[in-house]
Every structure is written in C-alpha cells, then in structure tokens.
C-alpha cells in the first residue's frame with residue numbers, strides 16, 4: 001500500500017482532500033498539521049489508514065521522518081489569509097517559504113522513494129490580470145505579503161526540480177470556496193453574517209473580481225495530478241480555475257438572495273484593502289489538455305452546497321465568529337476592521 005503525506009490536512013482544502021483520499025482511494029494517509037488558528041484535527045471516520053501528526057512543517061527532523069515513509073507528498077500547509085498577512089507578515093514568510101524549503105529538502109534526501117511532490121501554490125502569485133484569462137506564463141506580480149511568500153515558495157519548488165530533479169508538480173488554484181473554510185475568508189464571512197442577521201462588509205466598492213473554484217473540483221484536480229503520467233507533469237505548473245470571474249459584490253448579492261433572514265440586510269462598504277487585486281480569471285487550458293481536468297460544479301451549485309453546510313454546522317464555526325475581522329491600515333490610511 002502506498003503512502004501519501006499531506007501537510008496542512010487540518011485546513012479547509014486539506015480536510016476535503018483528506019476525506020477524499022480516505023473515502024475513494026486506497027493509499028495510507030499521513031497528515032501533518034500544526035493546528036494553528038486555521039486548522040482542526042481531521043474529522044474523518046477512522047478507516048485505519050489515517051495517521052495524524054500534530055507538528056510544524058518547519059521542524060526538519062519531524063518532516064524528514066514522515067517524508068522517509070511516504071511515496072507521494074502533497075504540501076499545502078501555509079498561512080493563507082491575505083488580510084492577516086498585512087496585519088502580521090513575518091509568520092507568512094517563515095511558514096510558507098521556509099516551511100516549503102524544509103519539505104522540499106526532505107524530498108531531495110528521499111528522492112529514491114518519493115514518486116511525486118505536489119506543491120499547492122496559488123493564483124495570487126500573478127497579481128492583477130494583465131490579459132483576459134491568465135495562463136501559466138502570466139507574469140508573477142504578487143501584491144500582498146501572502147502572495148509574495150507563496151510566490152517565493154512556488155519558485156523555490158521549481159528551482160529544486162531544476163537543480164535536484166525532484167518529481168515536483170506545482171498547482172496554482174484560483175479562489176476556492178466550500179464547506180469548512182475559515183470565517184475570515186469572504187464567502188463564509190458573507191454566509192455566516194447573513195445567517196446571524198448581521199450586515200455583510202465589503203472591501204472597496206465590491207468590484208474586485210475572482211475566479212471561484214469549488215473545493216471538490218480542486219480535489220479532483222489534485223487526484224488527477226497524483227495519477228497522471230509523471231513525464232507529463234514533472235516540473236510543470238497547472239492553473240486550476242473555472243475561466244469565469246464574479247465580483248465580490250455579485251457574490252455578496254447571491255449569498256443574501258439565498259438566505260431569507262438576510263433579505264433586508266444592507267451591505268457595509270469599507271475602504272479598499274491595500275494591495276487589492278482587481279481581477280483574476282483563470283485559463284486552465286493546460287490542466288484540461290494534460291490532466292483531463294475540468295471543474296464539474298457550477299458556481300450556483302457550489303454556493304448552495306456551501307450555504308447548506310454552514311447552516312447545518314454552526315457548532316463548527318460559532319467560536320470563530322470574532323475572527324471574521326482583522327484590524328489593518330487601509331490604502332487611504334484609516335485603521336479599520338477588515
């Protein structure tokens with residue numbers, strides 16, 4: 001039986017991937033997660049194939065001992081919230097860049113065993129869209145500390161492929177949404193505010209647009225990368241997105257329309273977040289061509305499923321209500337809760 005090491009498996013995307021691996025695949029799964037404010041121990045039915053390690057990706061000895069027992073490494077442990085990276089940037093570089101260096105180094109040392117090293121990067125590395133749809137050759141212009149830390153990690157992994165020949169594959173997912181996403185992120189913040197009968201807060205005028213990818217479609221893509229012929233994917237970067245964008249204002253409107261308790265709630269507009277990206281639209285032609293991947297979930301279906309999950313699981317999120325907002329200095333110099 002093969003073993004997959006998943007870092008960050010206690011987070012939003014990692015917990016979906018952990019469930020997927022345990023429910024529909026046959027590998028043994030090791031999850032390594034520091035259980036920061038953003039992580040929870042995976043709540044999965046025990047198949048006898050899951051081993052959970054509460055630990056830090058910056059701990060070289062621990063990471064090496066886990067990589068040594070693995071065939072596939074999926075690395076997604078990171079600090080992930082753009083606004084929080086403006087409030088407190090240092091940890092982003094320590095975790096996202098140095099943590100990735102530790103994992104990549106362990107992969108180099110155990111190259112004889114590791115069949116694939118999948119690094120989860122982000123579309124944030126691109127900054128503002130300079131073309132209608134952004135392909136993998138779009139310039140890298142990260143616009144926030146989070147984005148630049150992830151960009152450093154992304155290029156670090158590429159350089160380890162180029163220098164040491166490790167079997168690295170980099171994916172750049174666009175904005176994910178779905179169940180179990182932390183309340184600090186826009187979609188769950190909108191949904192829970194509406195369920196609580198509180199006004200939605202929007203950064204800027206709501207015209208910033210993103211390509212919204214349902215988390216299960218992202219997991220499909222990660223499975224496709226695990227199963228692809230290595231010669232087709234090693235050293236490659238794959239964008240993962242739908243090719244369509246929606247503004248933050250539109251998303252807020254759709255959430256409000258779907259929750260009866262929110263019908264009379266007005267949106268509150270805040271100053272813009274510094275380093276705000278105005279638009280991201282994915283060109284995922286390469287993933288379609290090489291991985292045979294295409295997202296299956298429409299935005300409306302994904303949103304309905306996400307709203308239903310938050311409605312039914314308030315126990316999961318109730319204690320993190322206070323973390324929906326973070327104090328930052330905005331682009332016009334005001335201190336605001338974002």
Ligand code: NAD
Pocket residue numbers: 007008009010011012013014032033034035036037038039040055056057058075076077078079080081095099120121122123150172173174175176177181182
């Ligand atoms: P998340 O914040 O929900 O989860 C991150 C997980 O990493 C948490 O469980 C946390 O405890 C863990 N972690 C943090 N620091 C750690 C450390 N030092 N050692 C071990 N574990 C640590 O994030 P997410 O939204 O699930 O994102 C997962 C990955 O996908 C990240 O690499 C992120 O950059 C990337 N990504 C996310 C999105 C998105 O829209 N959510 C989009 C593109 C890329």
